Amino acid sequence: MRGSTFGIDGVFVENTASVVGPKESEGPLGKYFDKTVKDDLLGQKSHELAEIRFHISAIRYLLNKTSHTENDVDLCISGDLLDEITGASLTLREFDIPFMGAYNACATFAESVITASVFISSGKFSRIISSTSSHFSTAERQYRFPLELGNQRTPLSQWTVTAAGAVMLSDVPSKVAVKRATLGKVIDLGVTDANDMGACMAPAAADTIFRHFAESGLSPDYYDLIATGDLGVAGSELMKLLIKKRGLELGLNYNDCGAMIFNRVSQDVGQGGSGAACSSSVFSGYIYKKMLSGALKRVLLVPTGALCSKTSTLQGESIPGIAHAVAFEVNE
Amino acid sequence: MRGSTFGIDGVFVENTASVVGPKESEGPLGKYFDKTVKDDLLGQKSHELAEIRFHISAIRYLLNKTSHTENDVDLCISGDLLDEITGASLTLREFDIPFMGAYNACATFAESVITASVFISSGKFSRIISSTSSHFSTAERQYRFPLELGNQRTPLSQWTVTAAGAVMLSDVPSKVAVKRATLGKVIDLGVTDANDMGACMAPAAADTIFRHFAESGLSPDYYDLIATGDLGVAGSELMKLLIKKRGLELGLNYNDCGAMIFNRVSQDVGQGGSGAACSSSVFSGYIYKKMLSGALKRVLLVPTGALCSKTSTLQGESIPGIAHAVAFEVNE
Numbered sequence: 001m002r003g004s005t006f007g008i009d010g011v012f013v014e015n016t017a018s019v020v021g022p023k024e025s026e027g028p029l030g031k032y033f034d035k036t037v038k039d040d041l042l043g044q045k046s047h048e049l050a051e052i053r054f055h056i057s058a059i060r061y062l063l064n065k066t067s068h069t070e071n072d073v074d075l076c077i078s079g080d081l082l083d084e085i086t087g088a089s090l091t092l093r094e095f096d097i098p099f100m101g102a103y104n105a106c107a108t109f110a111e112s113v114i115t116a117s118v119f120i121s122s123g124k125f126s127r128i129i130s131s132t133s134s135h136f137s138t139a140e141r142q143y144r145f146p147l148e149l150g151n152q153r154t155p156l157s158q159w160t161v162t163a164a165g166a167v168m169l170s171d172v173p174s175k176v177a178v179k180r181a182t183l184g185k186v187i188d189l190g191v192t193d194a195n196d197m198g199a200c201m202a203p204a205a206a207d208t209i210f211r212h213f214a215e216s217g218l219s220p221d222y223y224d225l226i227a228t229g230d231l232g233v234a235g236s237e238l239m240k241l242l243i244k245k246r247g248l249e250l251g252l253n254y255n256d257c258g259a260m261i262f263n264r265v266s267q268d269v270g271q272g273g274s275g276a277a278c279s280s281s282v283f284s285g286y287i288y289k290k291m292l293s294g295a296l297k298r299v300l301l302v303p304t305g306a307l308c309s310k311t312s313t314l315q316g317e318s319i320p321g322i323a324h325a326v327a328f329e330v331n332e
Numbered sequence: 333m334r335g336s337t338f339g340i341d342g343v344f345v346e347n348t349a350s351v352v353g354p355k356e357s358e359g360p361l362g363k364y365f366d367k368t369v370k371d372d373l374l375g376q377k378s379h380e381l382a383e384i385r386f387h388i389s390a391i392r393y394l395l396n397k398t399s400h401t402e403n404d405v406d407l408c409i410s411g412d413l414l415d416e417i418t419g420a421s422l423t424l425r426e427f428d429i430p431f432m433g434a435y436n437a438c439a440t441f442a443e444s445v446i447t448a449s450v451f452i453s454s455g456k457f458s459r460i461i462s463s464t465s466s467h468f469s470t471a472e473r474q475y476r477f478p479l480e481l482g483n484q485r486t487p488l489s490q491w492t493v494t495a496a497g498a499v500m501l502s503d504v505p506s507k508v509a510v511k512r513a514t515l516g517k518v519i520d521l522g523v524t525d526a527n528d529m530g531a532c533m534a535p536a537a538a539d540t541i542f543r544h545f546a547e548s549g550l551s552p553d554y555y556d557l558i559a560t561g562d563l564g565v566a567g568s569e570l571m572k573l574l575i576k577k578r579g580l581e582l583g584l585n586y587n588d589c590g591a592m593i594f595n596r597v598s599q600d601v602g603q604g605g606s607g608a609a610c611s612s613s614v615f616s617g618y619i620y621k622k623m624l625s626g627a628l629k630r631v632l633l634v635p636t637g638a639l640c641s642k643t644s645t646l647q648g649e650s651i652p653g654i655a656h657a658v659a660f661e662v663n664e
Binding site (some may be wrong): 004048075082085114142 | 338377378413414424430432433434435443446447450453456457518640641643644647652654
């Protein structure tokens with residue numbers, strides 16, 4: 001392999017499903033999501049169990065939409081942010097489908113879509129589900145503080161998206177295809193602030209995007225939309241600065257799923273949305289539908305992840321980032 | 333895909349590396365490991381950082397053995413048991429190689445080898461490292477109790493292997509090939525005892541092994557060795573019972589990496605070894621070398637994982653298992 005960018009042939013998005021919480025449904029993309037719920041606890045006794053219900057619901061919705069049975073699906077490649085990805089593991093307990101657990105923090109959706117695409121392009125697999133979930137209340141208490149403490153949020157913090165997004169990838173030709181990908185590396189510039197995820201992830205995003213264009217020979221204006229996963233507004237600015245230093249300029253076709261999903265003025269979300277379901281729900285809900293309608297034809301999605309745990313943070317380790325890029329295109 | 337068993341062509345084990353702690357080096361397989369260390373803290377200030385050093389050391393050792401630079405490797409697919417797989421993530425911070433994080437608990441090594449094999453067989457990748465680590469002291473405090481408490485161990489408990497194992501898979505023909513695989517499903521028979529991992533994982537192992545033979549048309553005596561990852565002695569007996577109920581009998585060619593790595597009489601390890609590095613170090617250290625020498629020609633490795641976190645256990649969730657099977661064969 002030359003570099004870490006490669007083309008993908010014969011892999012298509014058969015359909016997508018997104019299930020989001022109340023805050024996400026009130027945001028600018030609210031109308032694009034398939035299913036919105038009013039209570040983010042979903043009648044469960046814990047937010048962890050609620051997150052699992054979101055994830056189950058997204059996969060069930062996807063199966064219903066595509067009229068496929070569990071038997072028609074070769075594999076689920078799924079992940080989330082809960083310790084030991086118990087969200088995805090306990091979700092897959094409900095389905096008679098083989099399971100591979102993916103984890104690259106909030107870049108997991110990209111990892112999952114890329115893995116599924118290579119599997120399908122190998123000719124051994126016909127249909128694979130890629131899915132991720134996240135939940136504001138499970139992430140806050142796991143990575144930062146119990147919500148009951150009522151801690152004040154710092155200016156650079158972001159708001160974890162409560163949602164699940166699921167994509168059915170298949171070898172049957174359809175309107176939207178997966179066309180190429182760039183694999184990310186672990187990059188650490190020494191940021192230690194667990195409340196500033198954007199700064200942790202920006203260097204990795206800049207590196208992956210830079211390599212994507214250097215290795216593919218494409219220029220940024222080839223895409224209608226280049227969307228990072230969840231750098232937030234401050235993180236996006238940092239990323240653009242870092243990539244400019246390497247001689248590449250991103251134009252008005254650049255955006256960030258975390259910046260898109262909430263209204264920062266009215267929704268009190270700090271720098272914007274974050275979480276493993278930020279990119280998966282924005283892709284499944286908004287981007288895919290805009291591609292179906294023809295409003296977007298070529299999209300580079302770059303989910304971004306901060307690689308830390310509460311233990312690594314408490315032990316004073318800096319927080320490296322990772323980002324994988326995956327290009328979707330409308331078949332003309 | 334018919335069922336979840338598939339053949340793999342053109343994927344070979346270029347080499348392996350294993351680095352183990354003092355207890356593992358004193359066990360029956362001690363002489364097969366590449367590198368043994370006397371102090372499992374490795375001069376670090378925490379056992380988490382020590383586990384990362386084990387993992388880094390195994391990958392470096394593998395690069396040295398194969399005389400490859402980081403640039404020659406297309407991808408590392410790695411995982412471990414630490415929350416948010418920070419072991420693998422911080423390990424990969426040290427290497428200029430793309431990274432995908434895998435997590436299926438102690439079945440991660442199988443997930444990683446299967447993913448790498450499909451990637452290479454797709455023709456897009458030439459050389460991929462699969463690696464996992466685990467550490468007794470990090471696993472005990474994360475999943476059960478701080479070691480400082482001196483808790484008594486229960487009769488069905490197992491001893492997490494302190495080690496890292498890494499395998500270089502490649503498209504260049506060599507003596508040992510990856511031939512086929514069966515993907516595992518999440519299976520939960522309701523076991524809730526976090527000290528009895530064997531019982532949590534046995535149903536999944538039985539299901540995967542049963543499906544492997546049903547779908548491949550092979551019979552168990554086709555293999556010289558069928559080795560589960562870390563069911564331990566009691567868990568292995570349970571698995572054999574479950575598989576017998578479905579009409580399949582495993583003979584003397586069946587063993588378990590967790591039962592093989594320690595001497596249960598002299599080493600006080602409960603039912604045997606466990607951990608994400610149990611199967612990776614036993615494969616990299618013992619099985620691969622026995623295949624090189626010709627003593628083993630066909631091996632079915634079935635790493636097994638228990639899908640829980642301390643949160644899911646404390647919330648009273650039962651612990652499902654998963655197991656993936658991967659067959660290695662000597663090219664005649």
